[in-house]
Amino acid sequence: MPVRAIEFYSGIGGLHLALRRSRVACSLVKAFDWDQTACQVYAANYDAKLIIRRDISTLSAVDLLYLHADVWLLSPPCQPYTILNTAARGEADPRAKSFLHLINHVLPDLTAQDLQPRYILIENVASFQDSMTRRHLVDSLQRLGYVVAEFLLTPIQFGIPNSRLRYYLLAKLSPLRFSGLQESHFDRVHETIPGTASDIPAHSLHEYLDPAHEDEIPIRHKIHDRVLSKWGRLFDIVLPSSQRTCCFTRGYTQLVERAGSILQANEDLDTTEVFDRFLEAQSRGAEDAVRILDQLHLRYFTPSELLKIFRFEEPESNQEFLWPPNISLKSQYRLIGNSVNVEVVRRLIDYLFDGDEFTT
Template sequence: MPVRALEFYSGIGGLHLAFSRSGVDGSVVQAFDWDQTACQVYTANHPSGIIQKVDIASLTAPTLAAFQADLWLLSPACQPYTVLNPNAKGESDPRAKSFLHLIQVVLPELAALGSQPARLLIENVAGFETSTTRHLLLSTLRSLGYTTVELLLTPLQFGIPNSRLRYYLLAKQAPLKFAHVPVNQGIHDLMWRHIPGHSPWIDRRSQQLPSESVRVGATVSEQPGRHVGLYLDEPSDEGTLHLTAIPDKVLEKWGKLFDIVLPSSGRTCCFTRGYTQLVERAGSVLQMNEDLDTAKTFDAFLQAHIFATFDEDSRSGEQSTVW
């Protein structure tokens, strides 16, 4: 029987796309999100009319039971849990309210009706695994007879040139269970860093390959995957490239702090909402010129700047003496 999936916090439809490409026989029958712009983009990506703009905290068990869904896909707000937010409040953050409502109120009520989903997939930011919300989630799922497996995975493990570490939880209701995964033993179960049943992934980004094997600067972990250039659009007009260029004054002041990647690079950093606003920990910037040694360029600039400043200070000192 085809799987019927509900997608919560659907955004622009990323989990919908993943589900459609998974090869599983089924479809997303309804999607929910509160953001109007996200709903519009979702409709453009998945023009099936299934997206509903709604406060997820207002959804009820009878409403969801009517969809007869056997799979939930959830990507709740990450701001309450991200390590980039020094003021993260976890379950006490108002943005966590709707997720806790689904897990602690709606799901048990669906179980009482015999209409709970047989499977769940939950995705969030790395940092969720240490939250009290995660403990509440596991406690509720296990009280309802679900077996769970938790993972911390990065796209680099699957050949995608991005190092965005994410938390995933998969849940199946008994008698369903996971292959290659021990039965739940408690709240502190193993946090998998690779797909169970597959070989562990070794992060070798700091290990240099022999120069005769690959281009200078490549790392072991970059070789099996795809490079950034495969994901770049062809510029429609060479004259418009300046529209996305970083201003020289920004480069002069902060260039040494940027995470600069090339089209041939095998990784990029996680992109956040601070991109174009913050210098560090907001995402990588792209250098199209493969032949330019950025480190040498910045070193030369800084050296010239230091000498110029020293020379200016010297002249100022001489003038002060004269006056």
């Protein structure tokens, strides 16, 4: 029989998709999220009966008992721990409440009835590693009988041109063990998955771009003159031949710094040289100085391109991720930026179950 999984903070279903693509004989039986838009997108791409819009802090062990879940997949809110949030307060942040509720109350209550999940996967921002919540989480899981393995991984290690460093925690209920890890290694945060190649050369962005000529790119993906004039030099600019991009966040297209890379479609020109000419013209007060940048063909990555980078869509596959017609472009970028890299999580799920009876 396949194992049964619950997805918490399901977003647009990245954890679900990673599980589906893994080698594990496992079925997802329920998904929970409070974001109404995310739930609409989830329902459009997966079985709509799976998703429940609910405040996770209101869940109890009684609510989960009937699901008989062997696996918990969680991607709790990262805002309490992100370095981009100058007011980040860790577990004191109200947005951390629901996750702490699951760890402090729901999981112990299930354990007391011998109905706890045997496998757990948690994803968060890299800076979660330095939080008090992480230490509390690890201590709590070990006290409840779990063996814990922690990782800091980025998609670029697996050939995907995106440097999105993330923290991952895997937990197995004792006496299950992790292959390739000795007990003395459990207090370390690992930068590779044992037995998994993590030095794969990154593919170029060419493989992830929409098959369209520059003049076919909708105006909504081009960068406003005002933004280019004032902040253009702060963008991380990449070429179609590049083998990396910066981490894309929920603020992509709304923020300039540390929100994600932009694409220079014209590879025939030197970016620095063109920007130097632009800045020189701008310093002379030339009203049309920004037109100098037109020749670079700068634009934002489209949602479909980001879905390929996040591996919701496989570059070599014709399977298309669906957006309900009422989902705005801003919401699409926000939901993608809040999500996980499906391929990285798939590899972790395979490792979580490695050596156990449920892999195919």
